[in-house]
Amino acid sequence: MNSRSILLANRPQGEPSAAQFRFETAEIPPLQSGEVLLKTLYVSVDPYMRGRMNEGKSYIPPFEVGEPISGGVIAEVVDSQNDSLPKGTVVLGNLPWSEYTVSNDKGLNPLPTDGAPISYFLGLLGMPGLTAYFGLLDICRPKAGETVVVSGAAGAVGTVVGQLAKIKGARVVGTAGSDDKVAYLQQLGFDAVINYKTTPDIAQALAEACPDGVDCYFDNVGGAISDAVYDLLNKHARIALCGQISHYNATQEPQGPRPEPKLLKTSTLLKGFIVSDYAERFPEGVQALSQWLQEGKLQFEETITEGFDQIPQAFLGLFKGENTGKQLVKVADYSRS
Amino acid sequence: MNSRSILLANRPQGEPSAAQFRFETAEIPPLQSGEVLLKTLYVSVDPYMRGRMNEGKSYIPPFEVGEPISGGVIAEVVDSQNDSLPKGTVVLGNLPWSEYTVSNDKGLNPLPTDGAPISYFLGLLGMPGLTAYFGLLDICRPKAGETVVVSGAAGAVGTVVGQLAKIKGARVVGTAGSDDKVAYLQQLGFDAVINYKTTPDIAQALAEACPDGVDCYFDNVGGAISDAVYDLLNKHARIALCGQISHYNATQEPQGPRPEPKLLKTSTLLKGFIVSDYAERFPEGVQALSQWLQEGKLQFEETITEGFDQIPQAFLGLFKGENTGKQLVKVADYSRS
Numbered sequence: 001m002n003s004r005s006i007l008l009a010n011r012p013q014g015e016p017s018a019a020q021f022r023f024e025t026a027e028i029p030p031l032q033s034g035e036v037l038l039k040t041l042y043v044s045v046d047p048y049m050r051g052r053m054n055e056g057k058s059y060i061p062p063f064e065v066g067e068p069i070s071g072g073v074i075a076e077v078v079d080s081q082n083d084s085l086p087k088g089t090v091v092l093g094n095l096p097w098s099e100y101t102v103s104n105d106k107g108l109n110p111l112p113t114d115g116a117p118i119s120y121f122l123g124l125l126g127m128p129g130l131t132a133y134f135g136l137l138d139i140c141r142p143k144a145g146e147t148v149v150v151s152g153a154a155g156a157v158g159t160v161v162g163q164l165a166k167i168k169g170a171r172v173v174g175t176a177g178s179d180d181k182v183a184y185l186q187q188l189g190f191d192a193v194i195n196y197k198t199t200p201d202i203a204q205a206l207a208e209a210c211p212d213g214v215d216c217y218f219d220n221v222g223g224a225i226s227d228a229v230y231d232l233l234n235k236h237a238r239i240a241l242c243g244q245i246s247h248y249n250a251t252q253e254p255q256g257p258r259p260e261p262k263l264l265k266t267s268t269l270l271k272g273f274i275v276s277d278y279a280e281r282f283p284e285g286v287q288a289l290s291q292w293l294q295e296g297k298l299q300f301e302e303t304i305t306e307g308f309d310q311i312p313q314a315f316l317g318l319f320k321g322e323n324t325g326k327q328l329v330k331v332a333d334y335s336r337s
Numbered sequence: 338m339n340s341r342s343i344l345l346a347n348r349p350q351g352e353p354s355a356a357q358f359r360f361e362t363a364e365i366p367p368l369q370s371g372e373v374l375l376k377t378l379y380v381s382v383d384p385y386m387r388g389r390m391n392e393g394k395s396y397i398p399p400f401e402v403g404e405p406i407s408g409g410v411i412a413e414v415v416d417s418q419n420d421s422l423p424k425g426t427v428v429l430g431n432l433p434w435s436e437y438t439v440s441n442d443k444g445l446n447p448l449p450t451d452g453a454p455i456s457y458f459l460g461l462l463g464m465p466g467l468t469a470y471f472g473l474l475d476i477c478r479p480k481a482g483e484t485v486v487v488s489g490a491a492g493a494v495g496t497v498v499g500q501l502a503k504i505k506g507a508r509v510v511g512t513a514g515s516d517d518k519v520a521y522l523q524q525l526g527f528d529a530v531i532n533y534k535t536t537p538d539i540a541q542a543l544a545e546a547c548p549d550g551v552d553c554y555f556d557n558v559g560g561a562i563s564d565a566v567y568d569l570l571n572k573h574a575r576i577a578l579c580g581q582i583s584h585y586n587a588t589q590e591p592q593g594p595r596p597e598p599k600l601l602k603t604s605t606l607l608k609g610f611i612v613s614d615y616a617e618r619f620p621e622g623v624q625a626l627s628q629w630l631q632e633g634k635l636q637f638e639e640t641i642t643e644g645f646d647q648i649p650q651a652f653l654g655l656f657k658g659e660n661t662g663k664q665l666v667k668v669a670d671y672s673r674s
Contacts, residue, residue, distance in 0.1 A: 226597065258559065
């Protein structure tokens, strides 16, 4: 039996395109003792993957040219030579973009199939949800009545950040890139949402949306939105630096107003982070998010593209703002669903 | 009896000059019940005062045009209608730049005159020493073997930061603006010092001085030095943002490379602060600094200019890097010294 994989064909300069991806078909080798054959069900495409397409040190090693791209994948065990992972088990792992993968049991986490939709373990109950949980609650620590600004608010992380901030009693202001996203976020309970693509003066719009200043800023985007937020910071503000998607495709080092004088005079805390910084506390996060989900206090939106060959387009769409909530690609149905 | 005061004549545009200061002579009014007459002994001039010469919100209210400039002053009670502050008491307070001041007892802290030189309460045991203590030990938290970079290392704050980092077992790299300062810091135990005025490539010099990267950065200066440090940050670095003297005289918003992508990929913490954020812990800081001073683990340098009429020049010299350690102006001798 054959399986297709998607390889990094070459490193992008600036905005990536379909030219960076190459499909390759190979025969699946027979299983050795201890191995399982995984059928890919869902593939996660995420903005951070753009960084891995570059050469050079970042928080995770780069993808190699000529090798499969990898990331968060949910897969089903369809053949097993490993007693700990019987056929029918659904697992979450960091796996290649392949239709089928042969793996041992290392780094595979079996998922419950009787509760939340399994795809949520790539979203609300996975990396994006945990990113929101720890960034907001450990770094920003919003108090009731404070003002929280979230950039990239309609993304997988941003939608959760905003709802968590509302649970904590904060006023929540988001930025997003379409009127549909604005309407969706308002329905989620955001107090104000700014369409950064159509608003002529973002700084003025933010100032009007934050009449009491900004206490917390959860930043997924960077650039002009951050510049405007920095001018509104209250004393002892907290900034969770989660993403900088506005710069990921930059071909030159981005320049802008220096933030330090503004962070200094407000005694602001700014903390960069990646969700793996909190790996030891993941169970706490999953537990809390599951609880709020069950209680109806959290909603979660997914944009699900269908078909293995659509993975590159789904990834490229992230930089055009095509998704609301979590962007996934569904590759196959779970056999027992 | 008459007393001279120094008033803010007008607000500076860019670098301040003697034109911003006006001397005024007035008769000292008779003391009312509860009041004391203070003779100024030492006046502190500090970079942060530049910010108070501007209009607009910062962490402390601006000086008013036509009113005396004020700041940290050590004075002697030379006449008293207040039993709690008898004649001969030496006090520290936030007081006007005047030869004599009539005050009640509010905000005046009596100083011991039998230990460290009283001028140290404007330096090592005062605002600059406490700034170094809390910024380094609460924000940067250097561990033995880590690398600490200090910009403005030869100033009142920087000299203490470097010595405290050495006490904690760190490798200490400083930047300073003259060969004399470099030699002085080497004598204090700094492992490497870069003369930023004569070094052609600061980024390369810093990289060579920090072969294991930078774990902690105590920033008094900002600008090009910070840009170079940001490129050397290790994972989980900590930055205490204490001052930005390179920008204080800017007439336009300073621009530069955006630091956020670098802070993000290293999970760096950056925290702006002002010493008053730690007001509740001042006794702890004074106690610890006094102890290290007594044990011979801390040295402290003062640049003392003499004469009330020299205050403006001493202040202006801060922005030309004329001082090593704490810049003070001695206005009068303590009658009992």
